[in-house]
């Protein structure tokens with residue numbers, strides 16, 4: 001029990017040596033706590049859901065909101081900085097974009113080659129760095145999403161590193177990017193927008209950008225969506241898989257899940273998401289006076305939903321007990337619920353199934369990543385246990 005908590009804690013502390021202990025200490029101060037310099041911190045899942053469902057009072061497009069952070073680089077209409085009718089209209093056009101079936105086919109197609117090579121190496125007894133593999137695979141999927149056709153490992157790595165470059169400009173306290181940072185972020189995002197626009201123009205309905213055109217998005221909406229997918233859908237998925245593998249390994253559950261993935265894989269993914277919360281906080285800006293969890297909030301206040309605290313209050317990783325009723329709060333709730341949820345799940349499932357098919361596996365070495373926004377392992381070396389029969 002102790003060992004399993006230790007590694008996750010080390011991963012969190014390597015990313016946020018000061019902020020993580022503070023965030024966890026705030027969780028002990030009550031369900032909703034005003035923290036000077038940070039905002040109103042929400043540690044309780046039910047209160048978080050109430051806030052996320054009330055898009056009139058708690059918005060993503062005011063001072064201290066994610067809009068303030070991302071609008072200067074992504075433009076004004078990219079879902080994650082929108083509210084009200086305009087947001088509803090764009091979301092409704094995008095409802096059919098990442099259906100589970102389409103997301104599965106996309107991941108199967110894009111990852112078939114990399115996964116085959118990965119499986120071969122594991123079966124041959126090599127140590128495989130799951131964190132590094134995931135950076136390449138998440139890069140490959142995002143290249144396909146934005147419509148970059150000429151791929152290959154170098155291109156995938158480059159794409160992943162470009163995303164990291166932007167995300168690393170943000171800390172838990174960042175309210176807006178400096179002019180220089182915004183310029184650097186635009187330098188990365190403009191070529192991505194251009195690639196997306198070309199894929200949109202070609203209108204191939206088998207591609208994500210082509211589908212957006214069919215769904216009625218304008219070119220500039222599709223361009224903006226590509227930027228939003230790139231920022232939200234790359235590191236989140238890439239960092240989850242090594243953490244899930246490590247949690248299963250450290251709790252002695254890798255073998256069980258490998259033996260019955262049909263029954264045990266999805267609950268294990270959900271439980272790993274709950275304790276790791278790849279998006280550790282969600283931000284909102286208060287537009288109307290309101291009371292939340294006994295605290296009065298005023299227009300202009302910044303609300304920081306500590307998703308990590310909300311989800312961790314249900315205890316450490318334990319896929320054996322009935323799951324707490326969180327309705328996947330780690331993907332958000334209400335109108336901004338993660339649009340890429342089916343894609344994230346498809347990507348995670350196909351990679352983890354491949355890894356588990358080579359069980360029994362052992363982590364031989366690992367290292368947490370330092371100074372990153374999304375806590376992560378820099379490396380997790382996984383090796384097939386010597387003497388095991390080839391499956």
Ligand code: HEM
Pocket residue numbers: 052079080081091145228229230232233234236237240277278279282283329330331332333335336337338339340341343344
């Ligand atoms: C493990 C993986 C992921 C996690 C944990 C995650 C988590 C989240 C969360 C918590 C939100 C809501 C934020 C809020 O309300 O403030 C969100 C929104 C969003 N996510 Fe994800 N996400 C993941 C993967 C993806 C992927 C793969 C994509 C697409 C390629 C994606 C695209 C989006 C978009 C576009 C939004 C904004 C939706 C809107 O504002 O209407 N996400 N995600």
